[in-house]
Amino acid sequence: MPRRTANTPPDDSQGPDGFDKLYRDHVDLLYRYAHRLCGEVEAAKDLVQETFLNAYRGFRGFRGDAQVSTWLYTIASRACMRMRRKRKGEPERELSLDEFVPTSEGEFRLQIPMEGLTPEEAFENKELREALDQAIQKLPKKYRMTLVLRDMEGLSAKEVGAIIGASERAVKSRLHRARLFVRRELSARGITQPGHGSETPSMRGSLT
Amino acid sequence: MKKARDSRTRRAGKMTPHPGHGPGHCLNILKQLSAYIDDELPSEICEELRRHLGACPNCEVFIASLRDTVTLCRHRPTPALSASDRAALRLNIIRASKSGSRR
Ligand SMILES: [Zn+2]
Numbered sequence: 001m002p003r004r005t006a007n008t009p010p011d012d013s014q015g016p017d018g019f020d021k022l023y024r025d026h027v028d029l030l031y032r033y034a035h036r037l038c039g040e041v042e043a044a045k046d047l048v049q050e051t052f053l054n055a056y057r058g059f060r061g062f063r064g065d066a067q068v069s070t071w072l073y074t075i076a077s078r079a080c081m082r083m084r085r086k087r088k089g090e091p092e093r094e095l096s097l098d099e100f101v102p103t104s105e106g107e108f109r110l111q112i113p114m115e116g117l118t119p120e121e122a123f124e125n126k127e128l129r130e131a132l133d134q135a136i137q138k139l140p141k142k143y144r145m146t147l148v149l150r151d152m153e154g155l156s157a158k159e160v161g162a163i164i165g166a167s168e169r170a171v172k173s174r175l176h177r178a179r180l181f182v183r184r185e186l187s188a189r190g191i192t193q194p195g196h197g198s199e200t201p202s203m204r205g206s207l208t
Numbered sequence: 209m210k211k212a213r214d215s216r217t218r219r220a221g222k223m224t225p226h227p228g229h230g231p232g233h234c235l236n237i238l239k240q241l242s243a244y245i246d247d248e249l250p251s252e253i254c255e256e257l258r259r260h261l262g263a264c265p266n267c268e269v270f271i272a273s274l275r276d277t278v279t280l281c282r283h284r285p286t287p288a289l290s291a292s293d294r295a296a297l298r299l300n301i302i303r304a305s306k307s308g309s310r311r
Contacts, residue, residue: 019305023298032286041287045297052301101235108266112276119283132280151281176242183277 019056026072027052033073036148037080039137047083051076066162073153073163077145092140100180110187127191135185139178146171147178233260237267241274 030051034044054075102108114122123129136144142164149160150171157171164171237260243249244257261268289297 019302020298023301027294027297028288031289035286036284045293048297049301049304053305056301056305097239101238102266102270105266109269110273111269112273112280114276114280119279122280123284128280129284132284136281147281151278152284152286154282172243172246172248176239179242179274179277179281180238182281183274186277186280187273 019052022055022068023052026069029069030072030076033076033148033153034080036136036152037076037144039133043083047076047080050079050083054079070159070163073149073155077149077163080145081141092142095140095143095177095181097177097180100177100184110184112183112186113191125191127189128186131186131189131191132182135182138185139181143174143178143181146174147182150175151179234264234267237261237264238270241271244271245275245278 027048030048031044034047034051035041038044038047051072055072058075113125113128136147139147145164146160149155149163150157155163157168157175160166160175161168161171166174237257240249240253240257244254249257261271
């Protein structure tokens, strides 16, 4: 019998009431995570459904010392690893640090168009928004998962390690490569800040 | 590229494992930038990185763009499920769990 804490679902989780509580409390979190991983609505719904089905079946194996959200993240991450890539993108591969080392001064100096902008303002730039989403989707899965959990879901490296079954050190190493990958994708696109009218008078010559 | 920045003072007698600002040194800096951004480095290494960044415009611009990347990831909004989608998905799950299929 797992040890119960305030965070665990009720004993009757096998019954409809238990499921409803688990679903009600966590569906939004899981959908957000799934959408970030999959990048699209239908695949995200599939992943959420798969996750709850697996959670429901595996509930007896739930260890009471873990938070429910951590447990669900873990199930979702495993389900995601099993899901076939429906769209073409980067094949699963390891990212090496060397490939992100700039080889020219120009490459070093590539920038992302958000100078002086809040993230919200920067995201008004549709090109930037799409470039970010595409860069994340182009990441090999285990790197994407690490970046999403750490930088988007805001979990600690330790928590991420527990979820994906890797050491904290491996999480940090993957995270760094994933960030370098996204940085390169964003900066190499040559996105410019679109005009915000009089809001950004100091903008330098990037208006078209 | 090698201009020294007067506002940064080198601590006298401080041993630095990677002195200088050659390309090899920049590479070493790049490897540690996430740890630096996440504030995970011991203070001596932090200090050394800051010194390098202050004196190396390439690395300074690079870290700015890496920081921007992290900031964008942290603030990227994600669409939420609508109430009707939430209800429909719940029914799908219940149906699938009853049929025992893995869909
Ligand atoms: Zn440098």
